[in-house]
Amino acid sequence: GGNEDTSKDELEEIKVVLDWTPNTNHTGLYVARDKGYFEEEGLDVEIIMPGEAGADQLVASGKADFGVSYQESITEARVQDVPIVSIAAVIQHNTSGFASLEEEGITSPKDFEGKTYGGWGAPLEKAVISSVMQQENADVSKVDIVNMGDSDFFTAVERDDIDFAWIYYGWTGVEAELRDTDINMVYLTDYSEKLDYYTPVLATNEDMIENNPETVSKFMKAASQGYQFAIDNPVEAANILIEAEPDLDAELVKASQEWLAPKYKDDASQWGLQKQEVWENYAEWMYEHDLLESELDAEQAFTNEFLPEED
Amino acid sequence: MRKLLKQGWRPILVLILLFIIWELSVIVFEIQKWLLPAPSEIFKIGVAEWPNYYGHVLATSKLIIIGFIIGSSIGIIVAVALHLVKFLRLSMYPLIILSQNIPIIILAPLLVVWFGFGMFPKILVITLVCFFPIAISLLGGFQQTDRDLMHYMKMAGANKKQIFWKLEWPSALPYLFSGLKISATYSVMGAVISEWLGASKGLGVYMTLASSSFRPDRVFVAIFIIVAISLLFFLFIMWLEKVVIRWHSSEKRDSNETS
Amino acid sequence: MRKLLKQGWRPILVLILLFIIWELSVIVFEIQKWLLPAPSEIFKIGVAEWPNYYGHVLATSKLIIIGFIIGSSIGIIVAVALHLVKFLRLSMYPLIILSQNIPIIILAPLLVVWFGFGMFPKILVITLVCFFPIAISLLGGFQQTDRDLMHYMKMAGANKKQIFWKLEWPSALPYLFSGLKISATYSVMGAVISEWLGASKGLGVYMTLASSSFRPDRVFVAIFIIVAISLLFFLFIMWLEKVVIRWHSSEKRDSNETS
């Protein structure tokens, strides 16, 4: 608008740090920025790629005001007294799962037996695999778990070094569709309710919540609007993201956006809403599996307080 | 210049040969495009999308140049300080080695937490990468100063500063250039890595984006550009060496003329 | 040995000083533990969890040693080949620089595609990191051979091999050691990085995991161990240099006696 120049000075500068490279998990933020929703709230938002720096420390230390994170890492972070708080679930249900090429015939956790899993070497992975396998009385010790480092899914499975890996369907799965690679998915949510955690989430630090609750509210209002737009107009939203990040593969963004649009809100009454039981369940599960040193105070870990009033 | 061209055809030939082998093996082994694209394709993409790269190349080049200048200056200063001040030499070595062993990945969040997202932490990363080979090479060079010349300087009453500027520095120049060549090469890599600290433009950013959207062809275009920049930079340092070290102290330079 | 101890107190003192400053600033600025733990805490954790580290240290050390030996051998071979065979020198430079400019992150998946998750691609990464400083340094050294000695060798009818072994090689040794020192330091880092290619044990693996579970104290323990290994390695190379280069061609070594 014409009043841009004058108002720009008064805008509050806000930094949002992503979890990784820009992708369709972040569409709402880009929409809110580029359609001016943030500006309407008086915020001048800069979106930053953290590279390898990782978002959580930056958010926790206040170098960034908001960030994209995951329930898993916030849970671990809280236990280590890192003052980071989840303020919205970007996607209501866990869309991650174990993917494998169709010819491997891995359609349920039972089939993991005798196969090779490629991961990044975290204890969490074994616990999750074991957990889903238990549901079918399968034996986790028959799975060969290797660390595949930074290799990407397609490379690793095509080479037959590994048989299955843990992916987000919304990105890697959609890419598989695009390149006509047939894959089987074993979703975590199908086998364990406790593993239906929020991934990814938007997060901020305790300091912001305490001292600038209004800013947080404003931010959340605009972000909600942005995600709502993406839910309603996936094609347009995808275009906004592509325009903002022209180096992304346009086809993949569009397809992924299409797939993800209905998943943002899903069965919740409002985008972003988080349930305490989801946080508690997952933390409990982690604690049971020796993945946490102490129990999580779930109430501290997330809040719905900044979500806009439902219309 | 003519000489450069005359000698330049060989590396170019080798590169072209390499590309042909690559291209052929992609065709013969039917390597899929998303796994390892053929050079012809990379080239096509590179030409077609050049305007996209332009800004990234500029951003990264700026980082490289600033970083290299600062990094090599610090390398030189460190070497000189350690050389001249015995106390420093004896006490600082571990810190220098330490500086090379903190993984950037681990350092990255700390750097950003301390210095924000600006230019500074990035330059710091390049500096950390660049200064080390220069410092070590130059220190090695200072220790190899010719004894007869040193005797003369001392006898003539040269003070530490004069000994340094008139003897040790010029005689360590070949070592300095060894270090500069290594650092010039690393500075390019360092710049790319430093962009992981969070940048909005640059080949490092571009490459991660391309990689995460499963576009190895674009990744390779970026790699080619990076290598090209490195090569240019390396050649520049070699040229500088030729200009600076004119005194033919060694057989090699001389033998060009006589044999 | 006594000399080492006598000279060793300084760096140790500096390190202790550094730790004290660090400890104090953590206390004074109330830096939170998850951001930057105090050295005392790091030390405590290190001692308490030492058995956990043991296996990782062993795995990484093995990588370092094998990688460094292979890498420096290749560096030497490359330098010698490029030096002796003019055609190679003129044509291979770009490839060598290229080898230093393919980001490991990008190379990693390819390496895994080609060579799997075994030891080989990891050694390859360390080799890539190590060989370059050695090759460049040594090549620089070969070009600085003394002209008078070269004249003598040629007059005396020495063939290329004799010129190389009896003149060029010994006279380039100081350059070689500059390169070795740089590479020794990098090899440790290279080993840590190479573990990103997928390993089940090793300090690199340990560090990433510790970092992702918000345990910077553990990360720092790992860093300390890495630095310690580097230092030891560096000292070893320095000791080797002293043993090998005994001929006091420079003022420095001599002046220890007289002044």
Next chain:
Amino acid sequence: MKHLNVQNISQSFGENHVLDDINFSIEEGEFVSILGPSGSGKSTLFRIIGGISEPTSGDILLKNKSIKGKPGSISYTPQSPSLFPWRSILDNVLLGQEIVGKKDRKKALQMIERAGLGSYEHAYPYELSGGMKQRASFIRSILSPQSLILLDEPFSALDEFTRTDMQKWLLSMWAEHRRSILFVTHNIEEAIFLSDRVIILSQRPATVLKEFNISFSRPREEELLLSEEFIELKKEIYQEMRLSHA
């Protein structure tokens, strides 16, 4: 007051006892030569006087002040020319002045010309012959401002004519500026022709065998070389040295 006093200088390298209680002195403006077998310790003595090497015992006094271990008070032509490979001849020759004093390019160019190195002022050392390097090194020390000059076989690589020429030039410069000179040579004629006094060193461990006062009037002409007295003195010195050599 003596210009230089060498007092009880002894020097050993490990087992190797090189200088044994050397004592002599130089008057202000005196020209003293040292003759001694190869390897007896002349260059070592110069390094001690020059202050870059500490003697095992003894002291070096310059105008009654100890300069033991304190370099910078003397001007020096090393035995090997020690030119700096990255400097042109002109810049090499000016080095002494650069270090102490101030540069006098004009005089340097004159001297280069005089020494037969004209047109070589911009050449690098590797382009010079052995004798030319030696002359450059000689000019360098002559140009240095210190009042005591140590010359370690400065003319050994020169042909007889160039050598005589340089000797005469050295004498004329010395007559003009009256700097004190300590001169090492293996050439007995040269030593006698140039010096006020000749010091004979023995084989290692070197001691001062004898000092000869050379009383020929100055300026000395080439004819002196053929005079009876000169030849007599030469024989005497020759005999003295032969004794020590056996």
Next chain:
Amino acid sequence: MKHLNVQNISQSFGENHVLDDINFSIEEGEFVSILGPSGSGKSTLFRIIGGISEPTSGDILLKNKSIKGKPGSISYTPQSPSLFPWRSILDNVLLGQEIVGKKDRKKALQMIERAGLGSYEHAYPYELSGGMKQRASFIRSILSPQSLILLDEPFSALDEFTRTDMQKWLLSMWAEHRRSILFVTHNIEEAIFLSDRVIILSQRPATVLKEFNISFSRPREEELLLSEEFIELKKEIYQEMRLSHA
């Protein structure tokens, strides 16, 4: 058949015309000396004969076969000792044999002893005096197996006695093995005393001014130096050189 034929050798360094149509030859087993002003091109000529420097024109024949640009056929004492700093004296001295031929440690040790360097065989070059380095370099070339030896001012840094001693030793070795020797010196006496023939070079650009045949019978004794004929010859050569020097 001549052992060495130097044919029409000319050499220029850029503008600097150094050698101008040099012609001479050496018979098998002959001892030839070259006298010439400093900077005239003697070392340059040696480098050309040695095959490491290509002349601008002309050819070098060794036993009628061209060795222009082909090093390895001669044994060489460079003007600067050029010892390898990382080798002990013994290893330095053996270097020529290591390159061509086979090592004879015993002989090397004998020679080191004979040259007055006994007890220095394990020392490094930096521990030696200038004259001692020169002797080591001399031994190195004497030990090398080639039948033609080029000696570039091998005794310039030695005192008279050591020098005479080395000369005598050189002559005795030469008498024994009859290798051909080309010897550069600035000392006219030395040239006459040692040689069968003395070649006089002119100032730069160097040409062969004159050759003197020295017909004194061998073995030559030190007394020869004082003989009428010797002194006469010396004067003649002196005059010849003086002409060129002016």
